[in-house]
Amino acid sequence: MMLHQVEKIGESTLYYLQDLGRMGIFLFHSMAGIFKRPFRFSEFIKQIRVIGGNSFPVIFFTAAFTGLVLGLQGYYTLRKFGSESALGSAVALSLIRELGPVLTALMVTGRAGSAMCAEIGIMRISEQIDALECMAIDPYRYLISPKVLATIVSIPVLAQIFNLVGIYGGYVVGVYLLDVNPGAYFSSMELSVVNRDINLGIVKSFVFALIIVWVCTGRGYFVHKIRNAGYGAESVSRVTTQAVVLSSISVLVWDYLITAMML
Amino acid sequence: MNESIIQLIDVVKTFGDQRVLEGVSFDIPTGKTTVIAGASGQGKSVILKLILGLLSPDAGRIFVDGKDITRMRRKEFNGIRTNFGVLFQGAALLDSLTVFANVALPLEERTRLSHEEISAKVIEMLERVGLQGHESKFPAQLSGGMKKRVGLARALMLEPKIMLFDEPTTGLDPEKSMDIYRLFYQTQQQFGYTSVIVSHDIPKIFNLADQVIILNMGKVLIFKGAKDIQGSGAPSIQALVDKTMGNIYHSNELE
Numbered sequence: 446m447m448l449h450q451v452e453k454i455g456e457s458t459l460y461y462l463q464d465l466g467r468m469g470i471f472l473f474h475s476m477a478g479i480f481k482r483p484f485r486f487s488e489f490i491k492q493i494r495v496i497g498g499n500s501f502p503v504i505f506f507t508a509a510f511t512g513l514v515l516g517l518q519g520y521y522t523l524r525k526f527g528s529e530s531a532l533g534s535a536v537a538l539s540l541i542r543e544l545g546p547v548l549t550a551l552m553v554t555g556r557a558g559s560a561m562c563a564e565i566g567i568m569r570i571s572e573q574i575d576a577l578e579c580m581a582i583d584p585y586r587y588l589i590s591p592k593v594l595a596t597i598v599s600i601p602v603l604a605q606i607f608n609l610v611g612i613y614g615g616y617v618v619g620v621y622l623l624d625v626n627p628g629a630y631f632s633s634m635e636l637s638v639v640n641r642d643i644n645l646g647i648v649k650s651f652v653f654a655l656i657i658v659w660v661c662t663g664r665g666y667f668v669h670k671i672r673n674a675g676y677g678a679e680s681v682s683r684v685t686t687q688a689v690v691l692s693s694i695s696v697l698v699w700d701y702l703i704t705a706m707m708l
Numbered sequence: 709m710n711e712s713i714i715q716l717i718d719v720v721k722t723f724g725d726q727r728v729l730e731g732v733s734f735d736i737p738t739g740k741t742t743v744i745a746g747a748s749g750q751g752k753s754v755i756l757k758l759i760l761g762l763l764s765p766d767a768g769r770i771f772v773d774g775k776d777i778t779r780m781r782r783k784e785f786n787g788i789r790t791n792f793g794v795l796f797q798g799a800a801l802l803d804s805l806t807v808f809a810n811v812a813l814p815l816e817e818r819t820r821l822s823h824e825e826i827s828a829k830v831i832e833m834l835e836r837v838g839l840q841g842h843e844s845k846f847p848a849q850l851s852g853g854m855k856k857r858v859g860l861a862r863a864l865m866l867e868p869k870i871m872l873f874d875e876p877t878t879g880l881d882p883e884k885s886m887d888i889y890r891l892f893y894q895t896q897q898q899f900g901y902t903s904v905i906v907s908h909d910i911p912k913i914f915n916l917a918d919q920v921i922i923l924n925m926g927k928v929l930i931f932k933g934a935k936d937i938q939g940s941g942a943p944s945i946q947a948l949v950d951k952t953m954g955n956i957y958h959s960n961e962l963e
Contacts, residue, residue, distance in 0.1 A: 575762050578798035580866075581789040582817045598813075 449536035455457055460672055467670065471585075471663045478583065478590030488591040496557040496592070497599030501606070503552050508607040511548060512614020515539055519615065520623050529623075533630035534637035537608075541638060541646045545608040546702050550653035554692045558661035560686040561592055565665030574666070589666070593658045600654035601647055608646070620701030645707050652703060656695045664688035709776070712771075713738040713870060713902050714759060720784035721754055728754050730926030731768070741896070741903045741916050746923030753797075755923075756872050759904070760792060761785050773869075788819065793863030793901070797875040799855035801847040807858050808843035814865045833861045836898075837891060853884035857891065864895060871896075873905040889916065909931040 500635065519535040563587065568574050577584045610632070619625035664684050671687070674680040712735035721729040728751035736742045747920050757763040758770060760775055766825060770777050772788050781940045794800075801810045808830055815826045836838050837857040844945060847855055854875060876892065877885035877937070892917065905916070913922065920931040 456950060550766065571798060571803075572796045572800040573756075573802050575760075576796060578762060579760050579784040579792060579794045580817065580862075582813070583786075587817070595839070624835045 449467045456525045460563060464643075464667075467667055468659070468663050468680075471589075472659050474585040475589040475659070475662070477595050478586035479594050480483045481583065481590070485587065485591050489595055492591050492595030495560075496553065496595050497603060500553050500556050500599070500603060503556055504603050504607050507548055507608035508545075508553055511544055511571060511607075512536060512540070512611035512616075515544075515619050516615035516618030516623070520619055520625065523676055529619075529625055530629035531633045531637075532615065532625050533612075533621045533632070533634035535635040537612055537638050538642060540608045540611040540615075541642050542704075543700070545611065546604045546646050546649035546653060546688040547696060549600060549604040549607045549650065549664050550657060553596075554653075554661070554689055554696070555658050557596070558657045558692055559685050561658070562661040562665040562685045563681055565589075565662050566668040566684055569666060569668050570677060570681060573592065573639065581586055584666075589662050592662055593655075596658035597651060597654045600657070601650035603645060604650040641707075645703070648707065649700060649703050652699055653696050656699060657692045660695060661688045664691070680689055711735075711737060713770040714904070715769075715770070715772055716755070716758075717769045719755075719758065719765045719770060720759070721758065721763065722766050723750065724927035727926055729758075729765075730782060732923075732926070732928050733768075734921055734928055734930055736904055737919065738902055739900060740918035741905065742919040743914065743917040744904065744906045744921045744922060744923065745908070750923040751926065752923055756794075756874050756904070756906055759872065761789070773790070790866060791869045793866065793868035793871045795856065795859045795863050795871070795873045795876055797878055799847070801855060801858055801862070803847045805846075806843065807839065807845050807847070807850070808846070810858055810958045811861045811865060814862060829865065833865060834855060836895070837861045852879050856888055860888075860891060860895065864899060867899055868901055871901045873903065875906055875908065877907065883916065884923055892916070919936065 514690070515536045516532065519530060519532050519539075523529050523531055523535060565574075566586070574584050574588070577587055614629055619630055620627045664687060665681075668674060668680050669683045671680070671684055674683050675689075715734075715737035717733050719729050719732045720727070723893070728749075730749075732755070744755060746752050754763060758765055759772065759777075761780075765778060766882055768778070773791065775788060777785055777788060801807075802813070805813065811830045811833060812826050815821055815829060819826075821829070831840070831843070834843060837860055839854065839857050839861065842850070842854065848860070850858065873892070877888050880888065892903070892905075895901075914937075920933060920937060922929045922931070
């Protein structure tokens with residue numbers, strides 16, 4: 446009984462080490478593929494549209510309502526200390542440092558990350574990736590690298606759009622509903638937001654983008670090697686769910702780590 | 709020219725606790741048709757994947773055109789892969805590309821031909837496989853037989869020395885199966901490739917075979933064609949063939 450348990454722990458350890466190694470090599474090849482020729486520029490543009498452009502409405506609405514809620518919550522909290530005029534600063538710092546990059550990453554994971562994972566997973570189980578390899582076409586360069594680059598470009602841009610829309614959401618609530626002085630809203634923001642805050646948000650966006658595209662495409666690519674994932678369509682569905690959960694958790698963990706390192 | 713274009717020497721492959729291939733050795737003669745047959749789960753497709761480098765053997769060596777592919781780096785092996793054309797069981801067409809783009813893909817990625825040259829070659833190949841007029845369709849809009857034709861057209865674009873067919877007629881009705889075999893015969897005459905066919909479609913496929921390899925319990929039995937199997941007379945072989953593939957001796961199509 447005891448021996449059986451030890452055997453199981455050993456098996457699991459080996460599996461996770463193998464999986465980590467596989468994913469590490471996958472990341473290396475995917476990044477290297479960006480620099481291999483011919484680069485698929487048209488596919489890169491298509492992925493910008495799919496990952497970035499198509500996520501815009503979701504990002505816009507999420508940002509608008511996040512800004513509205515931050516405006517409300519911030520106003521009633523700051524009023525206790527007589528600091529309603531600092532509403533602009535509170536909304537902007539919350540968005541630029543934390544909520545903008547994190548919520549953008551989570552929204553893109555749910556919308557585009559799941560789609561990328563399912564697409565690659567289906568290509569794997571229907572032997573399309575094998576077919577590419579048999580034609581001596583590097584599947585990393587052909588399939589994965591344009592997605593990697595498009596995600597790395599799209600998410601930081603989407604995060605800045607999120608911040609902008611969110612700040613105006615807070616402005617609408619503060620100025621039009623709660624009578625905060627519009628000049629005070631922007632001047633408090635100007636005084637408190639420094640380059641370091643903006644850089645922190647941008648670094649986070651890049652890291653989150655890399656995590657999302659790595660986990661989602663990598664899980665899809667190795668759908669046939671993932672333990673207990675099942676077979677066929679079922680395996681793709683399970684692995685897609687797993688990829689979304691893993692990316693989301695990784696984003697939150699790295700959010701903490703980056704904040705701790707850079708603050 | 710080598711007599712054998714592909715050689716497997718003592719190849720072993722295990723999946724978990726299951727040993728699928730147990731020291732398998734055979735040669736595939738250049739310019740001939742070799743059929744690999746056997747019941748489900750005997751490792752027929754595994755052999756194709758080993759030859760294609762999609763799987764690695766646990767032990768043993770595989771030579772393609774005199775080069776040991778089991779000890780080759782990925783980049784070097786990609787050079788060997790350009791000798792292969794593969795028709796997968798489900799055709800494995802890229803479903804986001806049209807028929808035209810699927811067939812053009814190997815030329816676009818592996819050659820420096822102009823768009824006009826590629827276009828002319830694709831149109832010519834699609835005519836050969838009887839798919840002219842279907843260029844702008846997507847794989848989801850095609851029947852099973854049409855997908856196989858597109859898969860064959862794509863595989864032939866780089867004029868491979870070796871064609872590997874994984875269950876080429878699975879899921880097709882008898883008439884369409886015959887169409888595929890006819891097309892396979894015609895293209896082999898035109899391109900002169902060596903072919904390796906994994907198939908369940910025993911009576912029909914035996915008519916095309918120069919060599920038949922039967923896989924059973926991880927081992928291989930090699931015959932020089934259907935008549936050799938008939939002539940062997942050994943009860944153990946007959947029992948094995950009857951068990952794994954049905955009674956082929958009563959098939960009229962074999963005659």
